[in-house]
Amino acid sequence: MSNTLAVRAVTEFQETFHRIRTEVAKAVVGHDEMIENILIAFFAGGHVLIEGVPGTGKTLIVRSLAEVLNLSFNRIQFTVDLMPADITGTRIVMDRDEGRREFVFVEGPIFAHILLADEVNRSTPKTQAALLESMAELQVTVAGTTYRLPPPFFVLATLNPIEMEGTYPLPEAQLDRFFFKVRLTYPTHQEIQRIISTTTTTAMPDLEPVFERVEAPEKIMALRQLVREVLVAPHLEEYVAALIHATIPAGAKYVSGADPARIALPKDEHVNRYVGFGSSPRGGQTLMLGAKVVALLDGRANVSYDDIDRVTMPALNHRLVLNFAAEAENIDPATIIARIVQSARKLRR
Amino acid sequence: MVGIPGTEERLALAEIEDRLRRVRARFNLYTLQHNFYGLGTALSLGVALLIFGAFALSAWFFTLIAWPLLAVLAFLLLLFLRRGVAGWTDLTTAARRIDALAGLKERLSTLVSQLTAGVIGKPPPSSLWPYLLEDNTARLPDWEVKKIAPSRVPWSFLPFLASFLLALFVALVPLLSPATESDPFSLANLGTVLSDLPDRAGRMVEDKMSLLPDSQDRWGGSSMFNEGGTKGEQQGEKETQGEGREQETRSLASLPEELQKAIRQALQGLQDKGHDQENQGTTPPPHDRLALRPSDERKKPDFSIEGQNLPKGKEQQASGHGQDGEGKGGPPSGTGGNSQTPDQGSGMQRLDRARLDRKNARGQFQPDSPQIPGSEGEAGEGGPGAGSGTDPRLFGNPANLGNGAHTFQLALDATHERGESNEGEEKDEGGIIEKSTKGLSQRQSLDDAIRKAQIPPEYEEIVKRLFSRGESQ
Numbered sequence: 001m002s003n004t005l006a007v008r009a010v011t012e013f014q015e016t017f018h019r020i021r022t023e024v025a026k027a028v029v030g031h032d033e034m035i036e037n038i039l040i041a042f043f044a045g046g047h048v049l050i051e052g053v054p055g056t057g058k059t060l061i062v063r064s065l066a067e068v069l070n071l072s073f074n075r076i077q078f079t080v081d082l083m084p085a086d087i088t089g090t091r092i093v094m095d096r097d098e099g100r101r102e103f104v105f106v107e108g109p110i111f112a113h114i115l116l117a118d119e120v121n122r123s124t125p126k127t128q129a130a131l132l133e134s135m136a137e138l139q140v141t142v143a144g145t146t147y148r149l150p151p152p153f154f155v156l157a158t159l160n161p162i163e164m165e166g167t168y169p170l171p172e173a174q175l176d177r178f179f180f181k182v183r184l185t186y187p188t189h190q191e192i193q194r195i196i197s198t199t200t201t202t203a204m205p206d207l208e209p210v211f212e213r214v215e216a217p218e219k220i221m222a223l224r225q226l227v228r229e230v231l232v233a234p235h236l237e238e239y240v241a242a243l244i245h246a247t248i249p250a251g252a253k254y255v256s257g258a259d260p261a262r263i264a265l266p267k268d269e270h271v272n273r274y275v276g277f278g279s280s281p282r283g284g285q286t287l288m289l290g291a292k293v294v295a296l297l298d299g300r301a302n303v304s305y306d307d308i309d310r311v312t313m314p315a316l317n318h319r320l321v322l323n324f325a326a327e328a329e330n331i332d333p334a335t336i337i338a339r340i341v342q343s344a345r346k347l348r349r
Numbered sequence: 350m351v352g353i354p355g356t357e358e359r360l361a362l363a364e365i366e367d368r369l370r371r372v373r374a375r376f377n378l379y380t381l382q383h384n385f386y387g388l389g390t391a392l393s394l395g396v397a398l399l400i401f402g403a404f405a406l407s408a409w410f411f412t413l414i415a416w417p418l419l420a421v422l423a424f425l426l427l428l429f430l431r432r433g434v435a436g437w438t439d440l441t442t443a444a445r446r447i448d449a450l451a452g453l454k455e456r457l458s459t460l461v462s463q464l465t466a467g468v469i470g471k472p473p474p475s476s477l478w479p480y481l482l483e484d485n486t487a488r489l490p491d492w493e494v495k496k497i498a499p500s501r502v503p504w505s506f507l508p509f510l511a512s513f514l515l516a517l518f519v520a521l522v523p524l525l526s527p528a529t530e531s532d533p534f535s536l537a538n539l540g541t542v543l544s545d546l547p548d549r550a551g552r553m554v555e556d557k558m559s560l561l562p563d564s565q566d567r568w569g570g571s572s573m574f575n576e577g578g579t580k581g582e583q584q585g586e587k588e589t590q591g592e593g594r595e596q597e598t599r600s601l602a603s604l605p606e607e608l609q610k611a612i613r614q615a616l617q618g619l620q621d622k623g624h625d626q627e628n629q630g631t632t633p634p635p636h637d638r639l640a641l642r643p644s645d646e647r648k649k650p651d652f653s654i655e656g657q658n659l660p661k662g663k664e665q666q667a668s669g670h671g672q673d674g675e676g677k678g679g680p681p682s683g684t685g686g687n688s689q690t691p692d693q694g695s696g697m698q699r700l701d702r703a704r705l706d707r708k709n710a711r712g713q714f715q716p717d718s719p720q721i722p723g724s725e726g727e728a729g730e731g732g733p734g735a736g737s738g739t740d741p742r743l744f745g746n747p748a749n750l751g752n753g754a755h756t757f758q759l760a761l762d763a764t765h766e767r768g769e770s771n772e773g774e775e776k777d778e779g780g781i782i783e784k785s786t787k788g789l790s791q792r793q794s795l796d797d798a799i800r801k802a803q804i805p806p807e808y809e810e811i812v813k814r815l816f817s818r819g820e821s822q
Binding site for chain 2: 002003005006007009010226229230231232233234235236298300301302303304305306348
């Protein structure tokens with residue numbers, strides 16, 4: 001790629017990103033940072049877990065995004081009696097014209113570019129596992145036959161933090177498969193006012209797709225590939241590794257004794273006290289990929305420390321498994337991550 | 350391929366690398382200087398403390414402090430060496446520092462890391478490589494050497510300079526003080542000691558053998574005013590001298606053995622030499638000077654003529670007044686007047702001077718006392734010395750004034766000497782000697798009378814004031 005092409009690719013990425021944000025913002029009032037995080041995860045090739053109280057626009061965000069991206073979209077409302085086949089699809093007996101009957105695979109709702117798994121914690125772990133396997137492998141296996149999911153595949157799962165009765169919290173291993181976890185907060189006064197004014201009239205917002213429907217998947221995949229082309233200096237990789245290791249408490253199980261790290265952060269007191277298990281290496285991948293998207297959005301072909309710090313919170317907050325002490329003292333992962341990021345600033349020099 | 354020679358890409362890379370190396374050199378120079386000055390500051394302060402402690406602290410406390418201080422200095426030396434090594438920057442580290450200083454957001458360090466990884470001559474590591482290079486080239490003005498490089502003289506130079514000057518000052522103070530002079534009696538200075546030995550020995554001989562009165566006795570007649578006090582003072586002074594000699598003896602004993610031996614030999618040789626000279630010459634041995642030999646009993650001194658044998662103090666006073674008269678010292682000053690104080694000069698010189706005085710006394714008449722001018726030389730040739738002389742009435746009747754002890758001794762000595770040296774004139778001057786003997790007994794009785802007499806306090810005050818005026822002049 002020549003310099004001109006490279007510049008054009010970076011510029012196109014920035015423009016596409018900003019256009020998507022602008023179009024989604026027409027339908028979704030507020031939540032700018034959450035929408036940006038969702039888009040970062042989308043272009044990085046990950047999936048997003050959205051946590052928020054009902055009525056805060058979770059479904060609207062996903063629907064608007066699918067409409068703007070001009071991609072296929074499905075929504076699954078998870079319930080207790082939802083079965084894996086209800087997600088992945090199943091084989092049914094079909095009568096052919098010749099009178100023959102055969103099993104035909106009927107794709108489930110998972111076969112879409114963008115899937116909204118609403119209240120994913122209300123289904124049984126078996127159903128959840130079916131979804132999460134598809135998210136990780138980008139494929140579905142039914143009756144011994146593997147079916148590839150159409151790229152780009154993007155899952156937005158929502159969690160309802162209230163009404164915890166009859167729910168099945170996602171296991172930590174399942175949570176780790178989500179790229180980001182985004183917490184939707186209550187809108188502000190002005191945002192509520194705007195929501196009321198834009199959604200209670202006959203005039204509905206007209207979202208304009210950024211891509212043509214035919215070329216949308218290919219273009220999105222090209223942009224995802226461009227993200228991976230962003231260059232990273234070795235000391236930034238060391239920085240990410242140090243961040244990940246900083247989330248692991250001292251004396252934790254499954255930690256190798258000899259770790260000849262060139263740079264390392266001292267174990268934070270909060271980490272040792274409140275964290276049961278730290279982030280997995282997948283957290284490091286998430287950090288770097290998210291940082292690359294941020295770098296491109298900033299018009300750079302390289303990752304910086306600020307890019308990494310920018311995505312640390314959504315990338316790690318669902319990967320820290322806190323213990324009972326943290327729950328008793330009302331310590332959330334965001335507090336611990338903020339301390340780690342603060343202490344990691346000295347590694348920049 | 351990356352970095353094909355002659356291409357714009359290669360030129361841009363060369364420019365970036367060149368500037369990076371220049372900035373890196375400045376970084377390393379600064380690091381070197383900074384650590385050097387830091388170490389120099391610590392060492393200077395440590396040395397200053399050690400020097401100061403050596404003079405201000407006791408030996409035990411200084412030892413207690415010095416070793417930890419030296420340990421701290423050694424630790425600081427290693428610390429600064431380690432910091433210097435750790436602070437030495439390679440190209441990647443220099444690029445990271447430039448990124449941080451210029452706000453390049455790791456653009457340069459990413460590019461340099463790719464270069465150091467060996468991207469030259471290979472396919473581009475990423476499709477965004479040209480973009481990264483273009484980005485860095487466009488931002489070259491942001492990290493010019495002048496903007497990024499640290500100052501040529503680090504801030505640590507000032508504390509280093511201050512501490513160095515402090516240490517220099519502390520080190521120079523003992524060098525300027527006499528405390529640093531070498532021990533004069535050390536073996537290293539043996540040559541100097543031996544060369545000074547005659548002088549030292551002369552002083553010692555003078556202290557032991559001098560016939561001249563002490564400097565405090567220069568007024569001669571002090572015994573007239575407060576005999577008891579004077580005696581007490583003289584006794585105290587003798588005790589002081591005795592202590593001084595004792596200290597001197599102690600100091601000699603504290604010398605190295607060979608030095609003591611050398612001094613003893615020199616002293617012995619000097620004394621033997623002095624005895625030989627005195628035995629060969631006309632001067633009698635010192636222990637004989639103050640006594641009349643049996644054969645000389647008939648040679649009684651005639652104080653009516655030999656009254657020039659003044660106490661030394663009186664001679665000094667008279668000569669002083671004479672000199673004030675611009676060299677035209679009248680008879681009161683006397684030709685034998687010597688302006689040199691008894692304290693000055695060596696003992697041998699003083700002995701010679703005394704001998705000369707006696708010789709002069711043989712041919713010239715001098716009054717018994719400058720304050721009591723004789724009939725022949727009251728004012729001399731108008732010398733101010735005469736004018737400033739003491740009123741003869743000050744002491745009452747001159748006939749009642751006797752000589753002091755010194756006068757008496759010197760008179761005896763002078764008579765004795767003349768008796769020995771001028772035997773041919775014995776006939777001519779035999780009458781004089783008898784006459785003098787009579788005068789002596791008469792004067793001794795007068796002297797006793799004066800000593801026993803009660804001197805009024807106001808009289809004594811007048812004499813003291815007059816004498817103090819004469820001394821100030």
